[in-house]
Amino acid sequence: MYQQYYLPVLFLCSNSCRLKEGASTARLIPRLKTYCWTHHRGERRVHILRLEIGPRSYSTSTMTERFDCYYCRDNLHGKKYVMKDEKHVCTKCFDKLCANTCAECRRPIGADAKELNHKNRHWHEDCFRCAKCYKPLANEPFGARDDGKIMCGTCGSREDGNRCQACYKVVMPGTQNVEYKNKVWHEECFTCFECKQPIRSQSFLNKGDDIFCGPCHEKKFAKKCFHCKQPITSGGISYQDQPWHSECFVCRTCRKGLAGTRFTSHEEHVYCVDCYKTSVAKQCNGCKNPITGFGHGTNVVNYEGHSWHEYCFNCKKCSLSLANKRFVINGEDIYCPDCAKKL
16 A cells, blocks of 8 residues: 655744745644755754545655655645655656556556555445446455455355256245255255156155156056056066066965965966866876875876876876886776786
């Protein structure tokens, strides 16, 4: 900050004589004396009265008889001047050669102008405004961005705040928002990709970068039951690589649920053990019991429309097991070749 000085031309001599005919009396300062050339006692000097001009303060100084501008050499007696690097400069030369350049309008900041500075940059008071809304910031809080722009608190928050992933507008502090995977949305912008309705407090699922509400996700991506063709939202079972609702996987005859129990299938339908025995299973030609395929009777022998449990397929006379062996049919009975010869 530079200091400016004003040189009053007329002073009252301390010996009560006039410095100049018709001169008015200057204000005396305690312990400060001024003299005319007659009574100067060898002290050929003049003192400067301290006063304030514009927004800056000017302090007392002592000058020699010859007092000129450092640049133009104009006499500065009785004129306003500026101290620049311990040199006396008239205001005209100061504005032209020494003044700082305003960072906004790029014009010199004159000696009479109020100057604001921040981080080695300078502004006229009227030029120090928000780069966004142009609000004067001389007496307001402000922020300096990395790109050099000066902004008020409100505009700075908008520029530097997190941006909504949907509308790309700034999410202002204190507003309702949703944060997910280090990203942020306005609450009303966080919507289902399918139905476009705000998620708000509902549960949601993602597919890649897209967000879906529960119903839309189930409708679009959930497996569909092989029986009723509706989405399976929870639980469910798999049979022959097909998904089923637990409540849809039931016996074809009695409608009993088969999840977690033994069952069998016939012609793409499933049956509980009891219904399969009574309604579907073939009857063993030997023991006359149903052939279910469970337990001990898992292996079956079929011949000309007749079926036997493997353990029932024996020679009628010697009880020799004939599974995978030669045999002879006589009526509804079977015999080994040796016993058949004795009939």
